[in-house]
Amino acid sequence: EEAAHDGLKWKYHDPDSLQDASWKLSMLSQLDEAVDRGEVWVAFQPKVDLKSRRIIGAEALARWTHPEKGPIAAAEFVAAAEQNDRIGKLTAFVLDRSIGFAAGLTRGGREFDMSVNLSGRLLSDKALVGRIAILLERHGLEARHLTLELTETAAIAGSGNALDMLIQLRELGVNISIDDYGTGLSTLDYLKKVPASEIKIDQSFVRGMVENRSERLMVASTIALAHSLGRQVVAEGVETREALDILAEMECDIVQGYITGRPMSMDSLRRRLSSERSARVA
Numbered sequence: 001e002e003a004a005h006d007g008l009k010w011k012y013h014d015p016d017s018l019q020d021a022s023w024k025l026s027m028l029s030q031l032d033e034a035v036d037r038g039e040v041w042v043a044f045q046p047k048v049d050l051k052s053r054r055i056i057g058a059e060a061l062a063r064w065t066h067p068e069k070g071p072i073a074a075a076e077f078v079a080a081a082e083q084n085d086r087i088g089k090l091t092a093f094v095l096d097r098s099i100g101f102a103a104g105l106t107r108g109g110r111e112f113d114m115s116v117n118l119s120g121r122l123l124s125d126k127a128l129v130g131r132i133a134i135l136l137e138r139h140g141l142e143a144r145h146l147t148l149e150l151t152e153t154a155a156i157a158g159s160g161n162a163l164d165m166l167i168q169l170r171e172l173g174v175n176i177s178i179d180d181y182g183t184g185l186s187t188l189d190y191l192k193k194v195p196a197s198e199i200k201i202d203q204s205f206v207r208g209m210v211e212n213r214s215e216r217l218m219v220a221s222t223i224a225l226a227h228s229l230g231r232q233v234v235a236e237g238v239e240t241r242e243a244l245d246i247l248a249e250m251e252c253d254i255v256q257g258y259i260t261g262r263p264m265s266m267d268s269l270r271r272r273l274s275s276e277r278s279a280r281v282a
């Protein structure tokens with residue numbers, strides 16, 4: 001069930017549909033209602049600490065199972081929603097579910113860090129910080145257990161006000177992570193300015209480094225740079241044992257990818273966490 005909702009399995013959905021304006025429009029007009037109807041759900045992919053090899057948290061990934069079209073790729077409906085200022089409701093839904101899930105685990109004695117993707121567009125929404133504070137309060141999750149993942153490009157585009165919003169989020173105690181790191185522009189300037197406690201190395205480098213020596217050097221020096229600036233490093237898209245071993249040697253902090261588990265339902269993740277053995281990636 002969960003595998004069918006994962007990244008690589010979307011091929012049967014027409015990739016040209018992004019260009020298909022009428023489908024895009026109808027998808028947009030359906031998204032908010034889809035949330036209300038329960039067609040949208042949240043999948044979780046485990047994040048594993050490379051020292052202890054234990055699951056320490058997860059990334060929340062939005063899923064939309066359309067009654068006729070079947071699963072729609074997150075990249076597709078998220079991009080459409082972002083371009084049309086319709087990302088707010090989806091984000092509120094994902095935040096509510098994922099904060100609730102992490103709070104439940106923590107109450108049950110299992111500390112858990114939750115990462116949620118945040119569209120850079122929402123950084124211009126003045127009410128954002130207050131709304132996140134209310135959600136944390138309502139569910140009883142400490143802010144330090146929440147990380148918001150932002151892509152380089154998104155937040156750069158937002159500029160001054162965006163930075164201000166990130167500082168407010170940091171003051172609330174929420175962590176900021178730079179997603180898809182290495183794919184955006186002005187990387188050094190950005191790293192210096194953005195109050196992120198974590199960077200996530202993009203999966204293209206993680207895949208490339210296994211075969212390619214220069215990409216491996218890039219990953220190694222990125223990890224060293226991030227550490228020297230006091231940032232923690234997550235590698236995403238880690239699929240193989242080989243990649244995991246290379247990253248461990250480079251003293252990467254956290255890994256995430258098919259090797260830590262496909263994005264899965266809450267119930268599946270709860271089962272993974274229920275025994276010490278299944279909550280480990282050796």
Ligand code: C2E
Nearest residue numbers: 007061062074075078094117118119237238239257258263
């Ligand atoms: P992302 O945040 O960089 O998420 C990682 C993507 O890589 C996910 O795709 C995940 O399923 C996939 N992935 C994880 N491990 C592996 C692996 O080992 N190999 C490969 N090939 N792929 C892997 P997904 O779920 O389709 O999401 C795509 C993008 O959509 C995300 O990229 C994120 O930018 C966006 N997104 C997803 N959910 C949300 C959301 O709730 N809000 C916002 N704003 N964006 C979201």
Ligand code: MG
Nearest residue numbers: 059117149179
């Ligand atoms: Mg992400």
Ligand code: MG
Nearest residue numbers: 179180200236
């Ligand atoms: Mg990413």
Ligand code: MG
Nearest residue numbers: 075151179180
């Ligand atoms: Mg991405």
